[in-house]
Structures are given as C-alpha cells and as structure tokens.
Amino acid sequence: xxxxxxxxxxxxxxxxxxxxxxxxxxxxxxxxxxxxxxxxxxxxxxxxxxxxxxxxxxxxxxxxxxxxxxxxxxxxxxxxxxxxxxxxxxxxxxxxxxxxxxxxxxxxxxxxxxxxxxxxxxxxxxxxxxxxxxxxxxxxxxxxxxxxxxxxxxxxxxxxxxxxxxxxxxxxxxxxxxxxxxxxxxxxxxxxxxxxxxxxxxxxxxxxxxxxxxxxxxxxxxxxxxxxxxxxxxxxxxxxxxxxxxxxxxxxxxxxxxxxxxxxxxxxxxxxxxxxxxxxxxxxxxxxxxxxxxxxxxxxxxxxxxxxxxxxxxxxxxxxxxxxxxxxxxxxxxxxxxxxxxxxxxxxxxxxxxxxxxxxxxxxxxxxxxxxxxxxxxxxxxxxxxxxxxxxxxxxxxxxxxxxxxxxxxxxxxxxxxxxxxxxxxxxxxxxxxxxxxxxxxxxxxxxxxxxxxxxxxxxxxxxxxxxxxxxxxxxxx
Amino acid sequence: xxxxxxxxxxxxxxxxxxxxxxxxxxxxxxxxxxxxxxxxxxxxxxxxxxxxxxxxxxxxxxxxxxxxxxxxxxxxxxxxxxxxxxxxxxxxxxxxxxxxxxxxxxxxxxxxxxxxxxxxxxxxxxxxxxxxxxxxxxxxxxxxxxxxxxxxxxxxxxxxxxxxxxxxxxxxxxxxxxxxxxxxxxxxxxxxxxxxxxxxxxxxxxxxxxxxxxxxxxxxxxxxxxxxxxxxxxxxxxxxxxxxxxxxxxxxxxxxx
Numbered sequence: 001x002x003x004x005x006x007x008x009x010x011x012x013x014x015x016x017x018x019x020x021x022x023x024x025x026x027x028x029x030x031x032x033x034x035x036x037x038x039x040x041x042x043x044x045x046x047x048x049x050x051x052x053x054x055x056x057x058x059x060x061x062x063x064x065x066x067x068x069x070x071x072x073x074x075x076x077x078x079x080x081x082x083x084x085x086x087x088x089x090x091x092x093x094x095x096x097x098x099x100x101x102x103x104x105x106x107x108x109x110x111x112x113x114x115x116x117x118x119x120x121x122x123x124x125x126x127x128x129x130x131x132x133x134x135x136x137x138x139x140x141x142x143x144x145x146x147x148x149x150x151x152x153x154x155x156x157x158x159x160x161x162x163x164x165x166x167x168x169x170x171x172x173x174x175x176x177x178x179x180x181x182x183x184x185x186x187x188x189x190x191x192x193x194x195x196x197x198x199x200x201x202x203x204x205x206x207x208x209x210x211x212x213x214x215x216x217x218x219x220x221x222x223x224x225x226x227x228x229x230x231x232x233x234x235x236x237x238x239x240x241x242x243x244x245x246x247x248x249x250x251x252x253x254x255x256x257x258x259x260x261x262x263x264x265x266x267x268x269x270x271x272x273x274x275x276x277x278x279x280x281x282x283x284x285x286x287x288x289x290x291x292x293x294x295x296x297x298x299x300x301x302x303x304x305x306x307x308x309x310x311x312x313x314x315x316x317x318x319x320x321x322x323x324x325x326x327x328x329x330x331x332x333x334x335x336x337x338x339x340x341x342x343x344x345x346x347x348x349x350x351x352x353x354x355x356x357x358x359x360x361x362x363x364x365x366x367x368x369x370x371x372x373x374x375x376x377x378x379x380x381x382x383x384x385x386x387x388x389x390x391x392x393x394x395x396x397x398x399x400x401x402x403x404x405x406x407x408x409x410x411x412x413x414x415x416x417x418x419x420x421x422x423x424x425x426x427x428x429x430x431x432x433x434x435x436x437x438x439x440x441x442x443x444x445x446x447x448x449x450x451x452x453x454x455x456x457x458x459x460x461x462x463x464x465x466x467x468x469x470x471x472x473x474x475x476x477x478x
Numbered sequence: 479x480x481x482x483x484x485x486x487x488x489x490x491x492x493x494x495x496x497x498x499x500x501x502x503x504x505x506x507x508x509x510x511x512x513x514x515x516x517x518x519x520x521x522x523x524x525x526x527x528x529x530x531x532x533x534x535x536x537x538x539x540x541x542x543x544x545x546x547x548x549x550x551x552x553x554x555x556x557x558x559x560x561x562x563x564x565x566x567x568x569x570x571x572x573x574x575x576x577x578x579x580x581x582x583x584x585x586x587x588x589x590x591x592x593x594x595x596x597x598x599x600x601x602x603x604x605x606x607x608x609x610x611x612x613x614x615x616x617x618x619x620x621x622x623x624x625x626x627x628x629x630x631x632x633x634x635x636x637x638x639x640x641x642x643x644x645x646x647x648x649x650x651x652x653x654x655x656x657x658x659x660x661x662x663x664x665x666x667x668x669x670x671x672x673x674x675x676x677x678x679x680x681x682x683x684x685x686x687x688x689x690x691x692x693x694x695x696x697x698x699x700x701x702x703x704x705x706x707x708x709x710x711x712x713x714x715x716x717x718x719x720x721x722x723x724x725x726x727x728x729x730x731x732x733x734x735x
Binding site for chain 1: 534535536537538557558559561562563567568570573574576577578579580583584587588591592595627644648
C-alpha cells in the first residue's frame, strides 16, 4: 500500500473505518427480505422480527412529513444500505497519532485528556495502565441492580423487559421516521433502574461508544421503576463525523410512580461545509412517558450540529401530579436548519410542565421553535409555563416560533412568553467602547442568553457546552 | 480653569463625517487640554451625539476628511475597543441593555480588559467585588445593581449612574458624557455631577454634551461651544450657557448665517 493511501486510511474521524465494507453490508434498498436479514444477522427472537415487519408495513403507507420549516433534496430511501455489521473503531496506539486538528478542537473545548483519547479512538488501556474504567463502572452499576448495556445485548439478556416496554411510548406507527427506525434499527442503549434505586452515577453514552458505532438508526429505551432516579447523558461536545447522512433515532423513556428521569444531550454532529453540503440530517423522535403518579421527566438539549435538525423531545404526563420539563439551546450557523421544540401532553390531574427554549441563529441559518402544549379534558389543575427566546446574530439568518396550545380543561393555566433579540452593531459598539472586542462580547452575551438552560446541565458538561457555543460561532461576527 | 500650558489630550482638525452617505459633521476643530472641562451645546440634530460616536469609533459613521489626535496618536486609526483601552471614554445617551449578563461580570470584564491593555494588574471576582462596591458608594448606588443584568430594567437615572460607574472603573484620560443629565431627577443629577467632579484631576478632561445648562450648575465648564449644522459655530466661557438658556439658539444661528 502506498504511503499516501495509508495516511488517508489512518485519519481517525473523516474516514476512520478500515474494515472491508463490501463483505458485511447488505445491498442498498429496503424490503421485507432486508429486514429479515437484519433480524437474522442480529440473531433476534421472532417477536422482534414481527415488530420490525409490522413497522415496515405501516411505513409503506406513510409519507415523509412536509410541515417542518426545513428544506432539502428528496431522500431516496431505496438508495440507503440499512445494515452494516458493527465494526470496531480503529484503535490508535497513542495520542501522538491523533489528527492535530482534532486535538486542537479538544483543547479549545477543554475535554479532559482521557476523554480525548477515548473519543479519538486511542485504546483506553494505553492511557490507564490496564485499569479499565468501563469495567469498574459496570460493576458499580451491577451492585445496585442498574442495567446499562447496548440494545442488542438487552434483547438477548433481558428480552422480557425489552418486550414489555419497546414501542409503548413511541409506537411504530407514530410518524414516518419512527416507523422507519422501528423497522431497521441497528443498535442503541438500554437502561433499566429497578424500584427504589437512585442510580449512583450519571450514565453517559461515552462509556458505551468506545468500541462500536451504533449506526444511523439508533434505538434507546430507558425505564425507571417506582421511586427510581437516573440522569442520562447523550453525546458529547467533540465534533462527530459520520459517513451516513440520514439519522433517524428513537428514544423512549418510561417513568413509573415517583420515578425521575433526567436526559441531557449535547449534539455536535457534522453540519456540512459553509454551504451546508454533506452535513447530517438528524430526524429524531424522543418521547418520555410519565406513566406513574408524581413521576418526572426532564429533557435538556444543546443542539449545535447537523445540517438539518428535526426533533421534539416530548413528555406525556399521564400520572397525576407528574412533571415534564424541556430546556433547550439550539444554535444554527452558516446554512444549518433546525426545526425543534417539544410536546407536553397533559393527561393526568395537576400535571405541570416547563418549557425553556433558546434559539440562536447566525450566518444564513434558519432556526424554528415548534411546540405543542395540550391539556386534556381530565387534566384538572394542569399548569404550563413556556418561554421561547430567539437571538439573531447578523441580518441574514432567520428565527421562527410556532407555539400550538390546545386546552380542553378550563381549570388549566397555560403561559407563553417569547422574545427576540439581536446582537447587532449597537450592542457590540457598547462593549467595544468599554474595551471589549467583538468575540468576547458575543461570548458573554450568548452565555447570558443560555444561562437558564445551562444551569440544568451537569456541571462539567455545562463548561464544555459553553466553550462549544463559542467555537461554533467563531468568525460569525465582525 | 483654562490650562494653556497643560498637555493637549485631544486635537480635532477639519473633521467631516457621514452616516449612510449623509454628511453630518462638516469641519470641526476642537482642542482639549488636560484638566479642562468643555461643554458642547446645540439644538437637536446639530451633530453633537454624532461627534461623540465618531470619536468613540462607531462603525456606522464614516470619516471623510480631517484628523483627530489623541494623546499624540492617531485616534481614527484605532478600533473602538483600542480607543477605550487607550483612555477614551463615552458615556452613552441611551445605554444598551444586555439581558442575562450580570452587571458585575460585565464591569469586571471591561475593567480587566482595560487594565490588562495598560499593563496593570487584573482583579479576581472577590477583589473586584470589594473594589467596585467602593466606587459605587461615590454614586450612592445600591450594590444590588451588581447582580442585575446590564442596564436591563434600569430606570433612565440608574442607567446613567451605571455609565458614570464605568467611567470611575476605567479611569479614562478623556470622557465624553453624552446627554448624561437627561432622564435624571434633581437628586440624581447632583449625585452624578458630584461623582464626575470627584473623578476629575489635572491629568484628565471631561466633555459634556448637553441640551441644557442645568448640569453646568454642578460641573463648571471652562469652555462652552455651540454646535450647529455639524460645525462648532461659537465658543465662550460658562456665561455663554446661561445666555443660551435665556435666549435660545436662534440668535447664534442668525449670527453664524
């Protein structure tokens, strides 16, 4: 092999998959045979194959949603390969082999060295002298009965639990992308916190991503039994590249009586170049069911990546006195498009929800908040408070707010507040006249703007996320 | 007191400036020496605020001719933030609100940036807190203003006090105070004027840009200039302000024409 080719293959992120693609990828296209093949390759039980097939049959009757405020060329769903065998990431021997550009980004973000290593694919034991963090971590969870493993593993190890909850929050027929995911999902995470257990640590997907990629159709299921508590972190601030353009994940959360689930996301997927070419389309269905009384589900998201984001982490507040929360920062730059928000469906009595959404648009991007607050006829005393703020940087970007409020019970209280502000010449001049340059001024204004959301993030995540916003806005002002 | 022997801080020669292609300043000559107080008065739209903004470096204004020398250097060659670091200060007529950013944080960043540029020590949050509280006493400001967002929800008078607080922190050698008296009641006016007087010394200078002479009862100017049609059309002592108050601007406009 020539030296130049070797160098190309060794690049960790952009082209970092070195297994021979032909042998373990199914041909492009989607039909029942492909689904049977996926299920067989994963050695799945019959009920799961049936779940997939029925989702697929439903998907055939559906059409792609056209209502989001985003624009992209039509996707040819027969031009996608729906299964690749899970591949080990290429391991690097030391940090010296990591792309210097990637290291520079890590340093700017303040990612701790051991995380940098793991994210860049450096073998963990090189850094930790044979002490495996992951093993220690798993043992600690097992001691209290918390299950945290890949979805495929859960299908084999805990089939009854998966069967009981899969599709109960997001039915396969829910929407076009959820149906597609239900038919072809490859892997994801499964998490189960038994009755009365307070998960002793924050569960981070970072501990799971070291060895394998989950693929473009990810499936996550988190169940918290009576009185259980868990905080779950998804994603990371480091830039994530993927050769697959379309991503359609499904995340389901179930909270039983008095359970509490906190789900935090920081997303920084490849957004394409400055013209938006090549970025990831992220069409995600995330929903939590507050099934039990006094249960609580809280979503916090910091969305900075992807060419297109279509995502509405929602809560169905079924149990009396249950609580739903949604805290979001969505930043778009260049030609990125985001249509994101939440749905709070109040079914039970005295259910409460809070929505805090902060949209930041820069460059020529377009950022929409879309949110539904629905109060059902039996939701006596339900309450909602929504705050949707938009910030524009420059004059070529756009921000929209689409609030939908449906109230069927007249004892309910629903409040909606919205503001739009702009970082413009006058604001920057004010800072400049006090000696502060534009970059620092924007960073300070933005950090002030997102403060209410960032305080919801686990602390070390919040610091990284703050730096991430600064990095994403580099060069957008001036 | 006029200071003919003290060093020149600012020397403006034949300054022309426009905004969006419309000429506003049409040839201004203006000299300020250390230790002096100047007042620039004039009717609405005469170019008073524009003059301050042009000197402070607002990007919307374009200088088409003339020069401005500040402490011996070319002021117009500097970016706005560099002018502030060099010791030029503008107190805004309409201070900008910055929701979500704590005043203390903003003031400390400004202070440390300017200190750093001048080769002086920066302060950590605790040291700065003591330091800024001391300065706030000068303006009889409630320390609660440190925790509020920058200017957000401040009354007109509170905003102006916050401007003078920034002047106290940044210790400029030349401060332009643009309509600092507008929006102030008589007590606030007295406090703000007292603060400005406390900050004066024989190494710095103050330029008051104002409609009314009432501020000049508290801060006594050495020179009063009248601006009209983008030029300084008349210069006198403090008695000129009283005459303007009594007679308005018409007679000067007629004289100038």
